[in-house]
Amino acid sequence: MTSPAKPLLSVENLSKVYQGRQTLANRLAGVRPFSVKAVNDVSFHVERGEVLGLIGESGCGKSTLGRAVLRLHEPTAGRVTFDGEDVTALSAGALKDMRRRMQIVFQDPYASLNPRSTVADIVGLPLRLHGLAKTTREVRETVARILERVGLNAAHLDRYPHQFSGGQRQRIGIARALISHPEFIVCDEPVSALDVSIQAQIIQLLLELKDEMGLTYLFISHDISVIGYLSDRVAVMYLGEIVEMGPTDDVLARPRHPYTQSLMSAVPDVDAPGKHQRVRLAGELPSPLDPPKGCKFHTRCPLAIDVCRREAPISEQVAPGHQAACHRLSEDLSVRETAAGAQAR
Numbered sequence: 001m002t003s004p005a006k007p008l009l010s011v012e013n014l015s016k017v018y019q020g021r022q023t024l025a026n027r028l029a030g031v032r033p034f035s036v037k038a039v040n041d042v043s044f045h046v047e048r049g050e051v052l053g054l055i056g057e058s059g060c061g062k063s064t065l066g067r068a069v070l071r072l073h074e075p076t077a078g079r080v081t082f083d084g085e086d087v088t089a090l091s092a093g094a095l096k097d098m099r100r101r102m103q104i105v106f107q108d109p110y111a112s113l114n115p116r117s118t119v120a121d122i123v124g125l126p127l128r129l130h131g132l133a134k135t136t137r138e139v140r141e142t143v144a145r146i147l148e149r150v151g152l153n154a155a156h157l158d159r160y161p162h163q164f165s166g167g168q169r170q171r172i173g174i175a176r177a178l179i180s181h182p183e184f185i186v187c188d189e190p191v192s193a194l195d196v197s198i199q200a201q202i203i204q205l206l207l208e209l210k211d212e213m214g215l216t217y218l219f220i221s222h223d224i225s226v227i228g229y230l231s232d233r234v235a236v237m238y239l240g241e242i243v244e245m246g247p248t249d250d251v252l253a254r255p256r257h258p259y260t261q262s263l264m265s266a267v268p269d270v271d272a273p274g275k276h277q278r279v280r281l282a283g284e285l286p287s288p289l290d291p292p293k294g295c296k297f298h299t300r301c302p303l304a305i306d307v308c309r310r311e312a313p314i315s316e317q318v319a320p321g322h323q324a325a326c327h328r329l330s331e332d333l334s335v336r337e338t339a340a341g342a343q344a345r
Contacts, residue, residue, distance in 0.1 A: 007045035014078030038064040040240040051217040053231030061240040066186040103177040107189040109169035113161040120157040126180040167198035187219045239296040246322030256324040261335045
């Protein structure tokens with residue numbers, strides 16, 4: 001009997017806390033430096049060849065989580081295991097070798113490219129860093145091939161980032177991520193800065209590359225429609241914590257956490273125009289400098305009760321592979337029905 005294959009990526013109890021600097025004035029006044037818990041005790045896994053979508057509001061910690069997984073930001077606590085190796089325990093040299101296999105596509109395709117470097121230098125840099133090409137000619141030939149694959153060509157080798165459109169710049173960013181033949185890529189909102197028509201082209205390109213090169217994605221986005229189209233599973237993040245996770249079809253069709261339900265209510269229903277009811281959450285996203293006690297969502301949740309204000313909920317399985325963290329899961333309540341009842345009263 002063969003043992004089940006281990007996930008390509010496993011994240012266990014990962015946290016990232018940013019500490020403010022202690023100034024002399026604050027020290028004399030007895031004021032402690034602030035701390036921001038951007039990611040709090042997050043656990044998940046990604047199977048080889050899978051796309052895990054990570055969704056949530058701006059400021060919820062999605063990008064920080066993606067970068068902490070790659071150790072672009074050093075985790076404060078927890079463990080990241082990639083293909084059986086503990087990434088959080090790797091030395092600088094071993095981490096450099098590991099980064100050939102774990103890459104990232106950044107959100108802003110202009111800010112992530114060096115404006116003083118040509119495309120040949122930008123995309124070819126990983127080849128030089130990892131010793132994957134020995135000569136300048138070999139670097140240029142390899143870069144030209146990967147540019148062709150992402151929809152550009154060899155004529156673009158000696159141009160600079162400002163000479164390209166936003167969609168073309170993102171293709172350059174994708175080419176740079178692919179040049180070292182990685183197995184896992186964090187896609188950090190790679191289409192949010194692009195026009196809608198260009199978004200569709202980039203999404204289709206990413207799916208084609210995944211199938212051709214056997215890639216695994218952690219795809220970060222605030223767009224539910226993009227996540228629904230791309231992802232095999234989805235994780236919903238709120239204020240540094242994953243509140244719901246499961247197969248994409250199940251989570252989006254039958255969301256159990258009130259926050260996920262509110263996100264889904266913002267998606268128009270084309271089959272029932274005029275009857276769609278959107279749930280607008282009260283208040284703003286709380287500050288991570290002073291997060292609420294108990295369930296972090298209770299300050300905006302229409303289903304909150306006393307226990308939500310006192311105790312943080314534990315994630316429970318609500319269907320095969322589908323988990324959510326809410327004190328009222330057993331009641332199978334809907335924020336839409338609650339909102340409709342409140343309006344009727």
